[in-house]
Amino acid sequence: MDSIYWVISRHCNQRCPHCYNDSAPGAPGLVPEQASRCIANLPDADDVAVDRIIISGGEVLAWPDLLFHALAGLYDRYRDRTKLMVQTNGDLLDAVVLDRLLAHHVCRIDVSSMDRYHPRTTLDRREHLTRLLESRGMVEAGSIARTAGREIEAGRRLTYAFWGATEDLWIGALWPRGRARRLGLTKARPEDDFCARWSGAKHFLDYRGEGCEVNVQLADVYPCCPMTCRPIGDLLTEPLIAMLDRCAEHPVYRALNEGRPEKMGEYLGISESEGIRRTRELGNQCLWCDEFFTRHAAGLLHQSGVTARGDVDLAPLR
């Protein structure tokens, strides 16, 4: 498994207009005991190697007790077999916090707020943060999507990166989710094949091969970062590998695993060309995916428990 992207909390010190998962001050997060239960349901390292776990939010540094509890639990579970990475907006990163992150075996820090949606005060910290990160021997890498493969070659060097939702990146059009969708900021079109791109569902089932990443929002597991309208399972109650094996038995998830959501209805007699037509009419792949699940396969959706997605969940169809 290449990567587990884990949003441990949607609490954030900011409320950016483009935020795909509705992070904001006071938004829900796991409590430490729940984080421990999730970690216990991650893959057994003797069976499935996990290259990296990226902890994100919300703003993870706004809830340090939870973050450091999760990092300690992950290191306890995986030791040096899995790289631990943190994604932050950088606002609360200072020398004390950085040293604590490094002491908790974090090997990469992504400051993912360098775009026009974040406030000037955040962007203005870049130079200061660069000096701080480099003072601890960290070296610059590219965005996680561009360097994911090469990280492996880079071995155990401590790295950092600054990036954001800019036009040149795979997220430039913004996923049609959360505030990005409600505020009309997403420019996602039918030709934006999010499903087959980095962070999409392609290869999410291939945990023994290459290109497998899953997205965990609190304890809800999704095949992709844009998020299907409901999760595929609850990490509080089911091991991740069992969840993926369960999905692999169903043609809907096998189509998503190919990065071809237009094919997801074939087993019901909804042809790929019909999926392509609805994708064009609705505007992009992810809205077709929402329509398919809600209209044709609601029984496949997992009713999440204590970590329900709130207003992100089953966004009304337009």
Ligand code: SF4
């Ligand atoms: S985009 Fe990042 S910084 Fe902005 S509200 Fe969402 S999680 Fe917070």
Ligand code: SF4
């Ligand atoms: S089409 Fe569905 S599975 Fe694919 S990236 Fe979009 S929401 Fe995820």
